[in-house]
Amino acid sequence: MAKLPAPVPALVERFGPHAQRTPPGGWSARGAPDRLVKTHCCFCGQQCGIELAVKDERVVGFEPWEDFPFNQGKLCPKGVKRYMQDQHPDRLLSPLERVEGQGFRELGWDAALARTAGEIQRIQGKYGRDAFAVLTGASLTNEKAYLMGKFARVAVRTANIDYNGRLCMVSAGAASKKVFGVDRAANPWSDIPKAEAILVAGANVAECAPITTDYLWQARENGAKLIVLDPRLTPIARTVDLFIPVRPGGDIGVFNAMLHVMIERGWIDRRFLAEHTTGWEEVERTVRRYTPEEGGRIAGVPPSLIVKAAEIWGPARTSFLLHARGIEHHSKGVENCLAALNLVLATGRIGREGCGYAMITGQGNGQGAREQGQKCDQLPGARDVENPEHRRHVAGVWGVPEESIPHKGLSAVPLLEAIHDGRIKGLLLICFNPMVSLPDQRFIGEALEKLEHFTAIDFFLSETARYADVVLPGSLMEEDEGTTTNVEGRVIHHQRAVRPPAGAREDWRIICDLAARLGAGDKFAYDSPRAIFEELRAASRGGVADYSGITWEKIDRLKGVFWPCPAPDHPGTPRLYEGGRFGHPDGRAHLQPVEWRPAAEEPDEEYPIVLTTGRVVSQYLSGTQTRRIGGLVDQYPQPQCELHPRLAAKLGVASGDYVKVESRRGAVVVRALVTTTIRPDTVFVPYHWPLTRAANNLTVRAIDPVSNIPEFKICAVRLAKAAPPADELSRLAPEAGGVR
Numbered sequence: 229m230a231k232l233p234a235p236v237p238a239l240v241e242r243f244g245p246h247a248q249r250t251p252p253g254g255w256s257a258r259g260a261p262d263r264l265v266k267t268h269c270c271f272c273g274q275q276c277g278i279e280l281a282v283k284d285e286r287v288v289g290f291e292p293w294e295d296f297p298f299n300q301g302k303l304c305p306k307g308v309k310r311y312m313q314d315q316h317p318d319r320l321l322s323p324l325e326r327v328e329g330q331g332f333r334e335l336g337w338d339a340a341l342a343r344t345a346g347e348i349q350r351i352q353g354k355y356g357r358d359a360f361a362v363l364t365g366a367s368l369t370n371e372k373a374y375l376m377g378k379f380a381r382v383a384v385r386t387a388n389i390d391y392n393g394r395l396c397m398v399s400a401g402a403a404s405k406k407v408f409g410v411d412r413a414a415n416p417w418s419d420i421p422k423a424e425a426i427l428v429a430g431a432n433v434a435e436c437a438p439i440t441t442d443y444l445w446q447a448r449e450n451g452a453k454l455i456v457l458d459p460r461l462t463p464i465a466r467t468v469d470l471f472i473p474v475r476p477g478g479d480i481g482v483f484n485a486m487l488h489v490m491i492e493r494g495w496i497d498r499r500f501l502a503e504h505t506t507g508w509e510e511v512e513r514t515v516r517r518y519t520p521e522e523g524g525r526i527a528g529v530p531p532s533l534i535v536k537a538a539e540i541w542g543p544a545r546t547s548f549l550l551h552a553r554g555i556e557h558h559s560k561g562v563e564n565c566l567a568a569l570n571l572v573l574a575t576g577r578i579g580r581e582g583c584g585y586a587m588i589t590g591q592g593n594g595q596g597a598r599e600q601g602q603k604c605d606q607l608p609g610a611r612d613v614e615n616p617e618h619r620r621h622v623a624g625v626w627g628v629p630e631e632s633i634p635h636k637g638l639s640a641v642p643l644l645e646a647i648h649d650g651r652i653k654g655l656l657l658i659c660f661n662p663m664v665s666l667p668d669q670r671f672i673g674e675a676l677e678k679l680e681h682f683t684a685i686d687f688f689l690s691e692t693a694r695y696a697d698v699v700l701p702g703s704l705m706e707e708d709e710g711t712t713t714n715v716e717g718r719v720i721h722h723q724r725a726v727r728p729p730a731g732a733r734e735d736w737r738i739i740c741d742l743a744a745r746l747g748a749g750d751k752f753a754y755d756s757p758r759a760i761f762e763e764l765r766a767a768s769r770g771g772v773a774d775y776s777g778i779t780w781e782k783i784d785r786l787k788g789v790f791w792p793c794p795a796p797d798h799p800g801t802p803r804l805y806e807g808g809r810f811g812h813p814d815g816r817a818h819l820q821p822v823e824w825r826p827a828a829e830e831p832d833e834e835y836p837i838v839l840t841t842g843r844v845v846s847q848y849l850s851g852t853q854t855r856r857i858g859g860l861v862d863q864y865p866q867p868q869c870e871l872h873p874r875l876a877a878k879l880g881v882a883s884g885d886y887v888k889v890e891s892r893r894g895a896v897v898v899r900a901l902v903t904t905t906i907r908p909d910t911v912f913v914p915y916h917w918p919l920t921r922a923a924n925n926l927t928v929r930a931i932d933p934v935s936n937i938p939e940f941k942i943c944a945v946r947l948a949k950a951a952p953p954a955d956e957l958s959r960l961a962p963e964a965g966g967v968r
């Protein structure tokens with residue numbers, strides 16, 4: 229038998245002499261790896277440090293990277309299994325072309341790129357420049373996000389570029405920009421354990437930001453009081469001091485009424501408000517009406533819980549407010565975030581050690597990819613595409629006339645609507661899987677079928693890529709080099725571990741090649757991602773998200789650099805707003821009064837239950853990657869509908885039975901999970917699955933008017949007990965090669 233590698237001391241200290249780092253079928257079977265590459269997880273915004281084990285130019289396993297400060301070696305179930313996607317038999321290893329009625333056939337790179345470039349030119353020639361759209365993603369590195377924004381504006385010259393972060397954090401971003409003038413977590417995570425009071429609103433921390441759990445637990449060890457606001461008793465909520473089971477969409481009731489109580493009890497820092505903010509008087513006037521009774525009515529919770537929350541939050545000396553998609557995925561997503569921010573500013577507890585605020589970013593580069601100019605209204609450095617000064621700066625870096633940069637285009641949902649109604653005829657899509665992730669799937673499918681040309685770049689044939697005319701095989705994170713910006717605003721360096729498999733190419737090379745075929749080769753003559761980063765630095769110089777003082781060497785030396793970092797000798801900025809100086813020209817934070825309003829589709833007699841959607845720990849986003857990793861599938865093989873025992877009893881449903889969940893848009897049949905951890909008036913279905921199991925068959929195509937985020941967290945449904953769906957029966961039948 230091959231000899232096992234010796235246990236590593238740090239692990240032995242923690243787990244005893246039996247600690248082994250041998251992955252399943254790992255070193256002992258294959259022999260020790262050739263090298264370990266210090267890099268980061270490809271999945272969520274925590275961007276944990278990890279060492280990938282490479283043998284024979286393949287990623288075969290991992291080791292914890294113990295001295296990376298954010299996660300200190302800790303990883304979640306997805307991080308430890310991510311390496312299994314590298315050699316997955318489904319990896320795309322050749323460009324594909326769809327032949328009507330026959331499916332896909334392989335074609336050469338040259339033909340595939342020529343066809344895509346030719347179709348872009350044909351469609352733009354016939355229908356105008358904006359008739360060709362580009363959709364991108366926030367799992368892309370900063371370099372690729374920057375490249376995509378430039379590619380759309382300089383090579384394709386379309387206004388219509390947007391990205392999947394539009395489905396994600398844009399509500400929080402828009403609120404932060406309004407209030408602070410800056411869109412980034414205000415603090416490094418090291419401030420969390422120093423807070424006396426912590427409020428977590430609409431974030432399933434343990435499953436979706438797993439490493440953050442550790443920071444909350446450290447705070448608790450230090451005596452902090454924790455409050456969680458969620459319609460579900462999530463794992464983290466089980467250990468906190470106060471859990472408020474808010475009705476979906478009711479958060480403004482809680483936030484405003486907490487502020488109401490804090491005003492009554494004198495827990496407002498009026499000096500801070502006078503010296504560092506504007507807008508307080510109107511906020512104070514607005515929340516006068518939001519008594520605990522009124523807040524409780526809106527939120528569907530006892531008023532006493534709101535008073536208790538105010539009693540924890542109000543008098544604390546230090547505090548930290550965290551939120552995620554639970555309050556952001558709403559047609560009032562921006563207002564929800566603004567109301568949360570009022571609680572932070574009213575106490576003046578920001579910009580100091582242990583005092584802060586953060587939206588928990590979601591996608592791997594959820595933070596950075598929203599700053600480099602792939603949003604329809606934005607240029608690099610988080611600049612505004614309609615601001616003449618901003619346009620001039622970026623035009624200068626790109627070496628193009630300012631007038632040639634298109635103005636604001638359509639955001640993701642309206643862009644799909646424009647495809648559906650025929651205004652947009654062609655699409656290039658990278659790193660986005662709308663056939664799982666956008667609301668109202670029937671509509672999205674109809675839209676994609678109407679495209680005259682559609683090219684998709686992915687490493688797997690995603691549900692969306694199946695609609696494409698041309699599919700180009702791109703690269704995984706570990707097959708390329710670049711930077712991302714983690715949940716804290718820390719810019720970090722992803723090292724290349726291996727090369728893309730034969731037949732696939734690095735995403736950036738594909739884009740640069742297409743640009744050249746569109747006649748813009750001189751503007752895309754990069755020899756490496758590092759060259760793209762150097763240009764990104766210049767383009768971001770002087771912007772809000774200023775990366776100009778960051779180099780890859782500096783990142784490696786400091787284990788990450790927080791933006792803004794405006795000069796080579798600048799150390800970076802872990803904590804924003806120190807000394808009460810905010811990002812607006814007047815240096816003040818601008819508070820915004822917020823009134824509660826109902827969701828786009830509230831329950832009624834016909835559809836009496838609220839459906840809310842989200843995630844589970846072992847699956848990631850549209851599931852293209854994690855539904856292909858055996859161990860993760862075993863952990864949560866298919867979507868389940870969480871429902872309360874009282875609702876289950878009414879329906880005559882037990883755990884494991886099938887239920888039909890139906891909205892005005894569509895229906896799914898999934899297994900029931902009867903549990904007391906959810907409100908009786910609400911059900912929850914995770915959204916990581918496609919087709920007949922897609923939660924987004926049910927969701928509503930309503931968006932927030934400011935951020936344009938979809939209302940994933942509320943729609944009206946009805947439920948009934950159902951027979952197992954036909955495809956489920958065939959999947960289970962052994963003669964059909966059923967999975968189990």
Ligand SMILES: Nc1nc2c(c(=O)[nH]1)N[C@H]1C(S)=C(S)[C@@H](COP(=O)(O)OP(=O)(O)OC[C@H]3O[C@@H](n4cnc5c(=O)[nH]c(N)nc54)[C@H](O)[C@@H]3O)O[C@H]1N2
Nearest residue numbers: 430431432436476477552553554590591842843845848849
């Ligand atoms: N395992 C895993 N981790 C992930 C991801 C993943 O797919 N899988 N995705 C990453 C990404 S891109 C993102 S955006 C983040 C998302 O991270 P989270 O936002 O934490 O996750 P969600 O499950 O979308 O929703 C969070 C919580 O909001 C609650 N909620 C629903 N409606 C409301 C409401 O009206 N008010 C309040 N207060 N709460 C409500 C839900 O019950 C849920 O527990 O996770 C990231 N991490």
Ligand SMILES: Nc1nc2c(c(=O)[nH]1)N[C@H]1C(S)=C(S)[C@@H](COP(=O)(O)OP(=O)(O)OC[C@H]3O[C@@H](n4cnc5c(=O)[nH]c(N)nc54)[C@H](O)[C@@H]3O)O[C@H]1N2
Nearest residue numbers: 367392396659660661665690702841842849850852915940
């Ligand atoms: N009902 C409901 N729907 C939701 C949500 C919800 O809570 N409820 N959450 C929303 C949120 S927060 C998000 S972020 C979206 C996410 O939704 P999507 O962005 O559509 O999901 P992803 O799975 O990230 O899709 C990315 C695709 O790009 C590929 N990919 C990943 N990395 C790379 C790369 O580096 N290069 C290339 N070429 N391809 C890559 C993957 O294989 C995958 O097919 O879903 C949203 N949809």
Ligand code: SF4
Nearest residue numbers: 269272275276304307
């Ligand atoms: S999925 Fe997120 S929490 Fe899990 S290992 Fe990767 S970066 Fe860390």
Ligand SMILES: [Mo]
Nearest residue numbers: 395396590591
């Ligand atoms: Mo997200």
